Amino acid sequence: MHVILPDGKQLELQHGATALDAAKAIGSRLAQDALAATANGQLTDLMTPLPDGAAITLITKKKPGDAAPLFRHSLGHVLSQAVGEFYVGKGFPATAVKRGVGPAIENGFYQDFDLPAPLSEEDFPAIEAIMQGILGRNLDITRADVGKAAALEQFGYDPYKVELITALPDDEPITFYTQGDYVDLCRGPHFPRTGALPTAFKLMSTSSAYWRGDASNPTLQRVxxxxxxxxxxxxxxxxxxxxxxxxxxxxxxxxxxLFTIDPLVGKGLPLWLPNGTILREELAAFLKEQQFARRYQGVITPNIGNLELYKTSGHYQNYSESNFSPITVDDEQYMLKPMNCPHHVRIYASKPRSYRDLPVRLAEFGTVYRYEQSGELNGLTRVRGFTQDDAHIFCRPDQLKKEFLDVLDLTVLVLKTFGMNDVRFRVGTRDASSDKYVGSDENWEAAEAQIIEAVGEVGLPFTVEPGDAAFYGPKLDFVIKDVIGREWQLGTIQVDYNLPERFDIWYTGEDGQDHRPVMIHRAPFGSLERFVGILIEHYGGDFPLWLAPRQIAIVPIADRHNDYAHALEQELRGAGLRAEVDDSSNRMNAKVRQAELSKIPVMLIVGDQEQEARAVSVRERGAAGTSERKGVSFDALKVELLERYRARA
Incomplete structure (x- = not known):
């Protein structure tokens, strides 16, 4: 057999050769330094036979991060071994610890256990010390193929391993990985020895997990x-x-x-408090202005719909796990609205349309409902009822590119407005081997090509993710990185030839014949709930003036300054600014501190000198820290603050 090296040269090897064999053939130093490899772009370890003709790259200790999934998976095995030793040290037999799965995940690993006694986070330092000891022993990690009978004999004490082994086809190879006296059923890949693993690890938390994710199965402890x-x-x-x-x-x-979630109202159903409502309404007003300038038309649709509507669209069948159960009303079945698009299609169909009428751009801040499992709910970012900044554009095929580019421009503008400038663009296409997608190959190919062409035309870097499309059409997702480096998927644009067909909607063309429109689905925010949750964390609660629910705190130094402070408050509120006076009995420094804790961006401090001069002392919070200005004319400041508010600064 042979493999192809990065420089294009071929390396002849014995049949069944591994990456370690390839490294040895190149040089003994490389074999000593090698940690892992890629074969045809896929990470593999040094112990697994390579496919004939594979293009390989060896990963050495100079760049261990290139093999992060491998060392994280191997550290999961080290954790598993250490937990076994921990319980043996407490007097339990080695077979008392039984193990579920233990994969590498983003930034780390986890392992599921069935333990003779619960493990607590207070035990983590002791287990980490055992793990460091295992690394210090520099145990070789070896791979072996075994038969099913031998595998069952090895793990006869562990019902979870027995279940996994029994389910494997008789002709499928079963692999064990061994380090010292610890053996595990595993496909790999792994580092070659424990001493090569990085010591920069930390155990973080423990939780419950159902075996194989099924609530009817035993509950395991996940570390x-x-x-x-x-x-x-x-x-x-x-x-x-x-x-x-x-x-x-x-x-x-x-x-x-800003918001609360009340168990009496229901899990995943946020209640917007007055401050949060202000924030939400500022966001909606901003987007509505942009939509008005782009000739969108507002619509409103109900929160439930006839079940036949969602069967026709395909949402009922394709999102069955996330739909709420239908309810029967007057011998008809209805369902909480999971999507706004079928309603907008019916609005389009409410009257005849001519080619001159298109594009039709229908926009709605529409509330939808989807069932999320309790364990997946998370504040505002994962809820059961949420409002999408939804719009659907019905256009002629020759208008599609221009409309798509306009939506792309709008979405980029939205993200830049909130300082979300680190964006990557992800084109979700269908997986041709899956049967979840509706519509003809011709329509799918056209839609995918048009998205890729449009994104390429404006020079945006993008990746293509097969299988990431909606069931009715491909999409462009906007994935932003926040100020602490976390990624969030926010806005989306989708091209859809299929719902117009499913609902049989038309427009009359210039030739007098019926023609099918194309739909664009778009939501720059994604949903107000999720966007606000991300925005709170992005700003750390320190919103710019225009977004801050509480914009201006007026702090009188003494009680004799209260009347002046309230007069300024009235003027500011009359101009449309959100101002409030702290006329409590607290000292001035305590009032300032309270305003800072409340993350109010502007504080106006007034005393004798300010009152006599119709002035204020200004203290502002900002990204660069706190700034102060004394003796500022109130009238000039009011104009300045109004200009900043209107400019959304």
């Missing part, structure tokens, strides 16, 4: 860990976690009185 190639990367990650905790929208949402 999570994180791991990085260097200690610096680990420390930076832990710092980001702490910063994420400080910015947690659930914490800030409560402190700033």
């Amino acid at each position: 999570y860990g994180v791991a990085f190639a260097t200690q610096k990367e680990l420390e930076e990650y832990l710092e980001r976690l702490e910063e994420a905790k400080r910015r947690d929208h659930r914490k800030l949402g409560k402190e700033m009185e």
Whole structure:
């Protein structure tokens, strides 16, 4: 057999050769330094036979991060071994610890256990010390193919491994990975020895998990860990976690009185408090202005619809797991609205349309409902009832490109307005091998080609993700990176030839014949709930003036300044600015501190000198820190603040 090296040269090897064999053939130093490899672009370990003709690249200890999924998976095995040793040290037999799955995940790994006694996070330091000891032993990690009978004999004490082994086809190879006296059923791949694994890891948390994700199965204990190639990367990650905790929208949402979720109302159904309602309405007003300038027409649709509507669209069949159950009304079945698009299609169909009428752009802040499992609910970012900034454009095929580019321009403008400038663009296409997609190959190919052509035309870098399309059409997703480096999928644009066919909608062409329109689905925010949750964390609650629910705090130094402070408040509120006076009995410094804790961006402090001069002392919070100005003319400041508010600065 042969493999192809990065420089294009072919390396002849014995049949069944591994990446380690390839490294040895090149040089003993490379074989010593090698940690893993890629074969035809896929990560593999040094122990797994290579396919004949594979293009390979060897990964060495100079760049262990290139093999992060491998060392994270291997550290999961080290965790599993360490937990076994931990319980043996407590007097339990080695067979008392039974194990579920333990994959590598983003930034780390987890392992599921059935334990003789519960594990607590207080035990983590002791287990981490055992793990470091296993790394220090520099145990070889070896791979072996075994038969099903031998595998069952090895793990006869463990019902979870027995279940996995029994389910494997008789002719499918079963692989074991061994390090020291620890053996596990595993497909791999792994690092070659424990001493090559990075020491920059930390156990983070523990939780319950159903075996194989099925609530009818036993509950296991899951232990999570994180791991990085260097200690610096680990420390930076832990710092980001702490910063994420400080910015947690659930914490800030409560402190700033933006929203609440009341168990009596229902899980995943947020209640917008007055401050949060202001924030939400400012966002809606901003987008409505942009839509008005682009000739969108507003519509309103009900929160439920006839079940036949969603069967016709395909949402009932294709999203059955996330739909709420139908309800019967007067011998008809209705369902909570999972999507706005079928309603907008029926609005389009409410009267005849001519080619001159198109494009028709229908926009709605429409509330929809989807069932999410309780364990997946998370503040505002994962809810059961949410409002989409939804719009659907019905256009002629010759108008599609221009309309798509206009929506793309709008979405980029929205993200830039909120300082979300680190964006990657993801084109979701269908997986041709899946049967979940509706419509003809011709329509799909046209829609996918038009999205890729439009994105390429404006020079945006993008990736293509097969299988990521909606069931009715391909899409362009906007994935933003926030100020602490986390990625969020926000806006989306979808091209749809299929719903117009399913609903049999038309327009009369210039030739007097009926023609099928094309639909564009778009939502720059995605949903107001999710967008606000992300926005809270992106700003850390320190919103710019125009978005801040509480914009201006007026702080009188003494009681004799209260009347002046209230007069200024009335003028500011009359101009449309959100101002409030803190006329409590607290000292001035305590009032200033309270305004800062409440994240009010502008504080106006008034005393004798300010009152005599119709002036204020200004203290502002901002991205660059706190700034102060004394003796500022109130009239000039009011004009300045109004201009900033109207400019959304």
